[in-house]
Amino acid sequence: MNCRVAQVIKQALERSRMAKKAEASGASASSAKASGGTKPAASSTSSRAAAPSSNGSRPKKEAPTATATATAGAGAGASSASSKPAASSKPTIAPKQPDDAELRAQKRERFGLMANTKKASGMPSLLCAEKKKLNRAGSVLVCSTCGEGASLRRMPDLKSGVFCCPSCRIRALDPFSPLLPAEKGMLKLLLVHHMVPENANQEGSFDLRFNLPHLQRWRKQGEEIEVRMVRLDNCDPLQEWPHSLSFFVNGHVAFEIKAPKEGHKRREVPQRISASLKSGQNALKVSLKDGFSVQRFCMAIVRVKPQTPRELCKIVTPVGEEACRQLVSQLLFSSMLESTGEECHADGSDHCRLICPITLARIETPVRGHKCRHLQCFDLKAYLVSNQRMAVMNKRWACPVCSLILKPPADLFIDMHMMQIMVQTEDDDEEVTFDTNGVWTVSAKATPPGPPSSDEEDCGEPNGAANEEDEAEAERDPCASPDDAMAFE
Numbered sequence: 001m002n003c004r005v006a007q008v009i010k011q012a013l014e015r016s017r018m019a020k021k022a023e024a025s026g027a028s029a030s031s032a033k034a035s036g037g038t039k040p041a042a043s044s045t046s047s048r049a050a051a052p053s054s055n056g057s058r059p060k061k062e063a064p065t066a067t068a069t070a071t072a073g074a075g076a077g078a079s080s081a082s083s084k085p086a087a088s089s090k091p092t093i094a095p096k097q098p099d100d101a102e103l104r105a106q107k108r109e110r111f112g113l114m115a116n117t118k119k120a121s122g123m124p125s126l127l128c129a130e131k132k133k134l135n136r137a138g139s140v141l142v143c144s145t146c147g148e149g150a151s152l153r154r155m156p157d158l159k160s161g162v163f164c165c166p167s168c169r170i171r172a173l174d175p176f177s178p179l180l181p182a183e184k185g186m187l188k189l190l191l192v193h194h195m196v197p198e199n200a201n202q203e204g205s206f207d208l209r210f211n212l213p214h215l216q217r218w219r220k221q222g223e224e225i226e227v228r229m230v231r232l233d234n235c236d237p238l239q240e241w242p243h244s245l246s247f248f249v250n251g252h253v254a255f256e257i258k259a260p261k262e263g264h265k266r267r268e269v270p271q272r273i274s275a276s277l278k279s280g281q282n283a284l285k286v287s288l289k290d291g292f293s294v295q296r297f298c299m300a301i302v303r304v305k306p307q308t309p310r311e312l313c314k315i316v317t318p319v320g321e322e323a324c325r326q327l328v329s330q331l332l333f334s335s336m337l338e339s340t341g342e343e344c345h346a347d348g349s350d351h352c353r354l355i356c357p358i359t360l361a362r363i364e365t366p367v368r369g370h371k372c373r374h375l376q377c378f379d380l381k382a383y384l385v386s387n388q389r390m391a392v393m394n395k396r397w398a399c400p401v402c403s404l405i406l407k408p409p410a411d412l413f414i415d416m417h418m419m420q421i422m423v424q425t426e427d428d429d430e431e432v433t434f435d436t437n438g439v440w441t442v443s444a445k446a447t448p449p450g451p452p453s454s455d456e457e458d459c460g461e462p463n464g465a466a467n468e469e470d471e472a473e474a475e476r477d478p479c480a481s482p483d484d485a486m487a488f489e
Helices: 002-035 039-055 057-073 078-088 098-116 126-139 166-169 215-220 309-315 321-338 381-386 416-424 454-476 482-488
Strands: 186-191 203-210 224-231 244-249 252-257 279-290 295-304 351-353 366-369 412-415 428-436 439-446
Touching: 126 166, 166 186, 166 224, 166 295, 186 203, 244 309, 309 381, 366 381, 381 412, 412 416
Parallel strands: none
Antiparallel strands: 186 295, 203 279, 224 295, 244 252, 244 279, 351 428, 366 412, 428 439
16 A cells, blocks of 8 residues: 555646656746747768768768758857747647545545555554544543443443443452452353344343353362453443343253342342353353343353451551551641631541441451541441451442441551550550651540439349238238228228
8 A cells, every 4th residue: 555655646746847857858948939049050960970071081971061050150040940830749738636625535535555565664654543532532442440342232320420341340349259360260250131132132141151160279279260241331330130131051041040029129149050051162152131131241250269257357558657657647737727616527526436247346456447537536347347247249339437338458458646646545555646747645434333323222132022921921811901991892
């Protein structure tokens, strides 16, 4: 393509050069006719023609030489007349100059060819780069987490204004079952609208082959194979199944997702299929139904490594004491800017309780979220255990203070400044207060349970004794009281 463009440009340049030469030759001929400058040329011709005749070796050519000499001596008019027909015998016709419309069409064609090719230096043209950029921006959404592009048929609902690709959402579903890194964890990523026919809306099915040569080794390492599903019409990191689904492995039902009962909400959790798989080739079949469209789902077959809360505690990163002290100062300063009057903003309150809001016991490992705007911490172990026991997966990982989604380990950090405070305070200290420099002071203590009062001790025993005596007397004499006696009579 480059050679063809170069040839077209070269031919155009040659035609323009020839036209300029023709115009220049016509101008010189007209100037020579006006000034009679052809006489010197004729005399030189006669001298050259007379030279052979002096030698006498070629006498037969004297007549033509004389004729040429006579013709030359006849004057400039005859010379110019003899030379003019020679030039006019083969006239040079100048090429037709294209009009403006043709020039514009040629330019469009030339720039169109150049935009799809590369220059001789190897650098892509600006038009080509701009065209690629526009095509990418118009058809591909870039994930804010991994930076990869995702091509979807429809634009998802971006509630937060940020796009997250289906792969990243599937990886972040369950921190207790994290995927192995890179391609080792994501075994199959299936967009349902690529697997079912285009006219399949509320019902569809598809088959696929699945090769697992190392399944036995994975089982010995404690790894599991799970099936997860998310929706493509939003960017929420939630596990969502269609209205109903049947998953077959090698002709047998691995699991079924039944339609929710009327008035009840179904628990959406991933399904493990390791027990139904075998080493080597596996034949999978998926049948699904949905009230809206089955093409709005994305299914993934993943390889996970289950973790316990104790293992998750080890990978939550701590933040240094000085950095946490600076963070306290920043939160208090922003709280004062956002406050009205003398009241301090609730999110950046300068008070922090040493009691965990989950267990109502003293905090052991204080943690907070990177996005949280409060100083209150909570216990890491209590947070992980409480979320593990929660059956509804899509309701997990809400901050107990501000309700932000905090998934470990990326969204949490251990507050080492608060950890130092927990070490230096007493067991009955319940609350501390911070100043603008991050310096703390104890502001509340737990009230110890007091001994029973003396009045309760004095009044308790006689009343008890009197009641016992009354009961014994009533057993001995049913008519002990006047009312009882009247009733008895």
